[in-house]
Amino acid sequence: MANWWDNDEVAPVREAANWWDNDAPVAKQGGVMRAIDDFMRGAADTSSLGFSDELAAGAGALTGIGGEQGEYEKNLAAERARDEEGGWPRIAGQVAGAFTTPLAAARTVGRAALQSAGFGTAYGFGSGEGSFEDRLDEAIKTGVISAGAGAIGHKVVDALMNRAARKAVPSLADLKNKAQQGFDAAEAAGVIVGPQGMQRLATDTVGDLAEFGYHPSLQPKIGTVLSEMERLANTNTTYKGMETLRKMVGQVAGSNDAAERSMAMRIMGRLDDYMGNLPADDVITGNAAQAAAGIKQGRENWARMRRGEMVDGAMIKAERRAASTGTGGNLENTYRQNTRQILDNPRRSRGMTDAEKEMAEKVVRGTPTQDALRLVGRLSPTTGGLSAMMNVGATAVNPYLAIPGGIGIVAKALAERGTKKNVEALSEMIRTGGQTAEDLAEQATKGIGRRELVDAIQKLQKKQGIAVPAASRIAAALFERMPIPF
Numbered sequence: 412m413a414n415w416w417d418n419d420e421v422a423p424v425r426e427a428a429n430w431w432d433n434d435a436p437v438a439k440q441g442g443v444m445r446a447i448d449d450f451m452r453g454a455a456d457t458s459s460l461g462f463s464d465e466l467a468a469g470a471g472a473l474t475g476i477g478g479e480q481g482e483y484e485k486n487l488a489a490e491r492a493r494d495e496e497g498g499w500p501r502i503a504g505q506v507a508g509a510f511t512t513p514l515a516a517a518r519t520v521g522r523a524a525l526q527s528a529g530f531g532t533a534y535g536f537g538s539g540e541g542s543f544e545d546r547l548d549e550a551i552k553t554g555v556i557s558a559g560a561g562a563i564g565h566k567v568v569d570a571l572m573n574r575a576a577r578k579a580v581p582s583l584a585d586l587k588n589k590a591q592q593g594f595d596a597a598e599a600a601g602v603i604v605g606p607q608g609m610q611r612l613a614t615d616t617v618g619d620l621a622e623f624g625y626h627p628s629l630q631p632k633i634g635t636v637l638s639e640m641e642r643l644a645n646t647n648t649t650y651k652g653m654e655t656l657r658k659m660v661g662q663v664a665g666s667n668d669a670a671e672r673s674m675a676m677r678i679m680g681r682l683d684d685y686m687g688n689l690p691a692d693d694v695i696t697g698n699a700a701q702a703a704a705g706i707k708q709g710r711e712n713w714a715r716m717r718r719g720e721m722v723d724g725a726m727i728k729a730e731r732r733a734a735s736t737g738t739g740g741n742l743e744n745t746y747r748q749n750t751r752q753i754l755d756n757p758r759r760s761r762g763m764t765d766a767e768k769e770m771a772e773k774v775v776r777g778t779p780t781q782d783a784l785r786l787v788g789r790l791s792p793t794t795g796g797l798s799a800m801m802n803v804g805a806t807a808v809n810p811y812l813a814i815p816g817g818i819g820i821v822a823k824a825l826a827e828r829g830t831k832k833n834v835e836a837l838s839e840m841i842r843t844g845g846q847t848a849e850d851l852a853e854q855a856t857k858g859i860g861r862r863e864l865v866d867a868i869q870k871l872q873k874k875q876g877i878a879v880p881a882a883s884r885i886a887a888a889l890f891e892r893m894p895i896p897f
Contacts, residue, residue: 573852593708
């Protein structure tokens with residue numbers, strides 16, 4: 412009895428067996444060596460962009476090795492007949508061969524699609540049969556398929572890059588810890604300022620406020636701040652004491668009175684300038700540079716943490732409100748409404764950078780695509796009780812009438828996903844100090860950013876240079892084997 416590893420074992424063959432059928436033969440002649448040969452032929456097919464059969468037939472015609480000398484057409488027919496018998500080992504080889512020629516990663520999805528279309532077009536032409544026009548027709552079809560596969564492959568790796576970058580975005584707890592480290596460093600600097608510095612600051616501040624039309628009876632909270640400045644101007648002051656004064660000013664900056672808010676911001680600007688650039692003659696003891704650096708780190712991270720809490724808290728409230736009203740399908744609107752409330756409230760939006768406000772506006776207004784999806788999403792049965800009843804009634808009359816509702820469900824989900832993505836980008840921008848995870852990933856591809864992130868992103872970039880061409884070739888090879896009638 413022959414063994415399974417014997418090369419001369421012959422497997423029965425059924426006519427018209429398809430490569431995707433579970434019971435299709437692997438090849439006309441069984442054995443491990445036959446399977447290995449099929450694998451190698453498959454690898455040669457994709458690595459040569461479909462020209463391996465022509466190359467083998469030509470070599471046989473020239474040398475007589477692997478074919479009959481002088482019989483190119485006969486050799487070519489034999490090569491193609493042999494390839495048709497390849498089965499799964501050949502497919503595995505085609506997948507392996509697709510990874511043999513990596514390229515530099517394309518920067519954009521469009522370039523990846525164009526690059527992949529080039530591979531697919533060349534493979535379609537090389538693997539095609541018949542006249543030049545027949546090959547060209549096959550090349551165009553395969554090029555389109557490969558372009559789509561390459562674009563998808565690029566997007567998948569892009570998503571992995573953004574995921575890696577998202578891990579580098581500091582959490583609110585990280586910001587709080589970093590802020591505390593800065594405040595601790597400022598206090599450890601041991602700075603003590605003489606009264607002359609605070610006296611100058613108080614005098615300059617009063618002069619500024621006179622231009623604003625300050626009057627103690629009209630802006631009583633500002634009067635309280637000035638009284639504290641006068642008290643500090645009569646004694647030595649620690650850096651911590653000045654920071655306490657600044658917190659007092661910050662509270663007034665959140666006043667409901669517009670004039671008080673404006674005056675408080677002017678005082679805060681004066682105080683920040685003084686604390687960040689302490690004159691040497693005003694410092695009695697301590698390291699003024701260390702204190703200034705520490706307080707800057709503390710303030711910036713604390714402010715980012717507070718703004719991040721504000722945005723994240725508003726989104727949690729939006730989700731609660733959407734879940735507790737109607738059919739629970741109004742999430743996108745509540746995201747937009749809660750973000751608008753932040754922008755419309757001067758107290759809540761105070762401290763937001765222009766870039767953060769621009770991103771918040773994007774959340775509120777959406778994009779043309781999101782708005783179109785939002786409109787189509789009104790067909791979804793989850794938008795309200797009336798819509799749900801209409802969809803149920805229509806489906807009862809004619810099942811095909813459920814199609815608009817199904818389209819509405821998909822459109823609504825996509826619109827919500829887009830809005831939530833904008834919200835997440837806003838939160839990331841606040842926590843990083845002006846960049847989204849996508850921005851961090853893009854910079855890392857250029858070698859800019861934290862070393863560990865740059866290394867991780869550039870490794871993914873190299874994989875992208877392998878994966879995208881491979882995806883386009885695999886798609887082209889599978890398309891060539893499938894009986895698609897176009």
